[in-house]
Amino acid sequence: MRNIQELDAIDRAIIEELSQDGRLSNTELAQRVRLTPAPCLRRVKRLEAEGVITGYHARVDPAAAGRAFEVTVSVEVRVNDQRSVEEFESAIAALEEVVEARRVFGSPDYILRVLVADVGAYERFQTTRLLCLPGVSRTISHQTMKLIKQQW
Known part of the structure; x- marks a missing residue:
């Protein structure tokens, strides 16, 4: 796994956007980080393969789940x-x-x-x-x- 300091500005932007909304479509993500969809998807797949992105999760309201x-x-x-x-x-x-x-x-x-x-x-x-x-x-x-x- 690479260190966050070793990532370039585009990789860091991808991580930031996905941290805020892991359900972004690749097209929307590419737009936000100013890439075309194909290279954006390659970067996301590489970040996943290298263990920088470790998963995608739903945030559940604890009160709604009976655990407030x-x-x-x-x-x-x-x-x-x-x-x-x-x-x-x-x-x-x-x-x-x-x-x-x-x-x-x-x-x-x-x-x-x-x-x-x-x-x-x-x-x-x-x-x-x-x-x-x-x-x-x-x-x-x-x-x-x-x-x-x-x-x-």
Whole structure:
């Protein structure tokens, strides 16, 4: 995969346009980046093949999907051997409520983004699923009051 600094201005423009609207037709994209359709499509295909463009996704309103309650959870684990870490990470990845999980430096060990229907659903998730995972020693939950910025 190439670094974004290695891309020329047209490749960066293609990436920016597709980041804003992944459903653009090749003709519309070509117009916006000032290319004809054929070379534009070749560039998009190359960016996909090189792993610069990794996919196209629909953004779904969490409230419409019944998951309007967002919580950021800090998780500390008491084990750090490779096998236990891999098992914990696999278990976290399998939880549908967890939409984002990051292992971070220092403390806490992990930061999770959790989407559920409401506070009751979160309480059930935390007590019956998250706290039951092996190695979890502490969690701290932060409810999102207001989303200020979200960039895709």
